[in-house]
Amino acid sequence: MQILLQAAAAVPASIPSPDWSGFDIPLPWGSLRIHAYALCILAGIVLGLWLTSVRWARRGAPEGSVWDIVIWAIPFGIIGGRLYHVVSSPDQYFGPGFDGTGDLWLIPQIQRGGLGIWGAVVLGVVGAWIGCRRAGVKLTAFLDAAAPGLLLAQAIGRWGNYFNQELFGGPTTLPWGLQIDADNPNFPAGMPADTLFHPTFLYESLWNIAGVVILLALDRRFHFRRARLFWLYAMYYTLGRVWIEAMRIDDAEQINLVGITTRLNVWTSIFVFIAALVVFVLVGMKGRPEPDTPYLAGRGPAPEADDSESTSGDGDAGDTGVKSDDHVAAVVPAVRNADTRVSDSESRDNLPVIQNGSGNASTPTEDEPAVRDGKKSVPATPGTGDSGRKVTESAPEAGTSK
Template sequence: MQPLLDAAALAPTLVSASIPSPDWSGFDIPLPWGSLRIHAYALCILAGIVVGLWLTSVRWAKRGAPEGSVWDIVIWAIPFGIIGGRLYHVVSSPDAYFGPGFDGTGDLSLIPQIQRGGLGIWGAVVLGAVGAWIGCRRSGVKLSAFVDAAAPGLLLAQAIGRWGNYFNQELFGGPTTLPWGLQIDANNPNFPAGMPADTLFHPTFLYESLWNLAGVLILLAMDRRFNFRRSRLFWLYAMYYTLGRVWIEAMRIDDAEQINILGITTRLNVWTSIFVFLAALAAFILLGLKGRPDPDTVYLAGREPEKVSGPDDGTVTDVRDPDHVVSDSDSRGNLPGNHSGSRHASDPTEEAAAAPSGSKPGADATAAGHSGSTATEPAPEAGTGK
């Protein structure tokens, strides 16, 4: 009896030290025909996208990518990623949409309602990569270079977007007595049936957000140290994220598809994380054996800019051959209609052909010599740059 009294006395202390449930989940914008609901979940996803894009654009520019190309790529990647994320969520948690055991009692109209929550990261990554590939091909840049630049930004976007689960009061873990336990409204449809109203739960959204923020710093530090290429930083991101996702996913108590492999039954996302980790590890090792790309450029073969201006010395550098520098004077010598310096010396045969009838080859030169003028030195051959 005494332990129960002690637990009852301790409960108010735990609740006061816990993470409170949110009392705000969005706002309404009045319209002539009604109102438009802006959900906090959507705002978190949007904020994550904006901040992640900022970091990606900074890193992409430092790689020497063409200005503005990041937006040409993400305009394809983001819609594809949202669609892929939603489809993966529907497949991995089908009961709400198709009913338990696909008995047809679900509500298919919920599938497009992403404001209610439910975006699976792996579907977002796979289809988002397809969209990024389309954008990269159209921009003439390598997908491998782009995903390396985007990996830390992607993890940062996930860290911010995960707070949408807090405002939706969803995807929390099992009961806990830890001081950072999460309060969930007892009348919330996600509150587990049969549990006391003051039960606290593991804030798995917070665990994953902090894990991802730490991962951003780790990826940036390792990329600065090793200067990864060939998409190796992206595969390192995949390994890091799945390593955390396995134990965080295992803590959740929401309904999810259960898969049995080798006699072990666990959530689909746990198995997915394990397989992605192994695939990412293999890709990271194999790509490392290939060494650095040569040339080390973000451009696809044949899509490099033709020429870029040199700093202040009036030279023009062909980026396809970085060692070949052409001076302005030589460049002008190659322009149509400009024949200065195009020959070493006049050909006597050509002089004879060009001389007026009755004149002798070299007569003009002889006359010039008699008048005291000096012969002009042959001009250097155009294009030598030396």
């Protein structure tokens, strides 16, 4: 028991501030700084793509098409996320009240942090739409496959806020409170140096990881289509973002609606949640698509030709209507092996009469009528009463139809 108490006492009562934020790569003209924030974003993208590619392949999508899509979606998403952040937090870029005292050069420096998820999602979907059209697949099918992966990428990417010591919550005395260096520009002015803050990055990361598990379980149970899983993702994420965003104390645009003043991202999350819920319900009323395929109309794989019909002679391409040698060879044994249990009389009727041992079937005999000057003799039909008399009839002229 004493050992457990000592181990518990050794556990820090807070989350320490990071002592590492990246590394430098020496170059002939200087060095290249690799920021931990960028590495977290990159790791999130890689893991999110892995999960998306696995789910996309299970939908029967064309091999390699996921890369044709994300090559458009990722750049569009990064640009959209940065633009949303600049618009929602404009003071450092344009100055308070857009008085021109800001630094516009900070806008492209995303390594300093600042990617708004809603701008990333909106423009990312636009990029995904372009990629899907080029790949011949449905955007809705891809969004369903990508929804859990997108949430996983956000869960990993949020750790970039920890390394940048940014976007934390208000003061707290909880044992998992977050330490922020007192000399960090993001440390709130006027607060004691040992103040601990809510680790909102950790809250959101855990919330998102739980959401990945929930989305995968629900999709396994209900097999969502028509982007319903994507709208479910939007509802889940915004539900957590509302209370997490309300805890943050960093500078942000404040919006007053219906007498309530709160952060822009809080209002955005509320509106997105409502819109996603409405679309989720309306799309669900349409049922599952028929046929259930990720391909756009007319862009699916061509059906394989049926070899059994290649010699049917019913007008298929390349079919001349003539049976192949293999087909004939298959029929001949069947004829040769026909039932031999026939009567002697039937056998004699079907064989030519051989006289004088000549064996020449073409020589007219008494049992075979001969043709003379266009006339042939036909023996009288038995039972007519005139068995010895031959009847003469005209043979058909050449070229006439029977």
